[in-house]
Amino acid sequence: AQSVTQLGSHVSVSEGALVLLRCNYSSSVPPYLFWYVQYPNQGLQLLLKYTSAATLVKGINGFEAEFKKSETSFHLTKPSAHMSDAAEYFCAVSLDTGRRALTFGSGTRLQVQP
Amino acid sequence: NAGVTQTPKFRILKIGQSMTLQCTQDMNHNYMYWYRQDPGMGLKLIYYSVGAGITDKGEVPNGYNVSRSTTEDFPLRLELAAPSQTSVYFCASRTGGTGGSHEQYFGPGTRLTVT
Numbered sequence: 713a714q715s716v717t718q719l720g721s722h723v724s725v726s727e728g729a730l731v732l733l734r735c736n737y738s739s740s741v742p743p744y745l746f747w748y749v750q751y752p753n754q755g756l757q758l759l760l761k762y763t764s765a766a767t768l769v770k771g772i773n774g775f776e777a778e779f780k781k782s783e784t785s786f787h788l789t790k791p792s793a794h795m796s797d798a799a800e801y802f803c804a805v806s807l808d809t810g811r812r813a814l815t816f817g818s819g820t821r822l823q824v825q826p
Numbered sequence: 827n828a829g830v831t832q833t834p835k836f837r838i839l840k841i842g843q844s845m846t847l848q849c850t851q852d853m854n855h856n857y858m859y860w861y862r863q864d865p866g867m868g869l870k871l872i873y874y875s876v877g878a879g880i881t882d883k884g885e886v887p888n889g890y891n892v893s894r895s896t897t898e899d900f901p902l903r904l905e906l907a908a909p910s911q912t913s914v915y916f917c918a919s920r921t922g923g924t925g926g927s928h929e930q931y932f933g934p935g936t937r938l939t940v941t
Binding site for chain 1: 857859861866867868869870871874876882884916918920928929930932933934935
């Protein structure tokens with residue numbers, strides 16, 4: 713079975729500051745990892761995904777994440793926060809077998825202060 | 827291309843009532859999913875389907891039923907609604923086959939309140 717832990721349910725940064733959202737996973741087989749963003753009262757939008765082709769993954773809106781197998785981590789970063797980045801961010805894992813469903817972390821709400 | 831559509835967007839039910847949440851995708855995806863999102867929590871899998879005529883339970887199936895008569899549609903049925911079913915419900919779909927990197931596409935959600 714797989715699981716995801718997101719450290720910090722709320723993160724607050726100043727506009728222009730580095731964004732770091734933490735995600736650790738547990739999986740008995742090589743996982744596929746995703747970051748989704750959810751704006752208020754909206755559905756989920758894919759930010760980026762780890763496909764095993766490269767450990768540093770670039771996504772939309774300037775976000776990137778690095779897969780570190782030794783640390784079982786997939787932290788999301790952005791060099792400079794923008795007000796429009798304020799949202800809820802979910803890390804998720806899936807396996808390439810069976811239901812292929814996503815297992816989600818509990819989410820991190822990002823606030824960006826002016 | 828509409829993607830994944832869900833109806834209704836909002837609904838208030840009384841305890842004991844029943845309703846069906848509709849989900850349709852136009853991407854010819856084999857896999858479809860129903861998740862629920864409770865406040866401050868991630869999404870949890872209710873039911874899923876790997877193709878027309880095939881459905882199976884996820885992590886939190888109690889109080890729900892599904893059917894998959896066509897590739898496009900995957901309705902979620904709530905029987906005897908309870909306050910614990912107050913949540914936001916998301917439908918999602920993805921293409922089948924190997925390669926776990928295939929992303930899931932999500933609908934806009936249905937916000938359900940049971941009082």
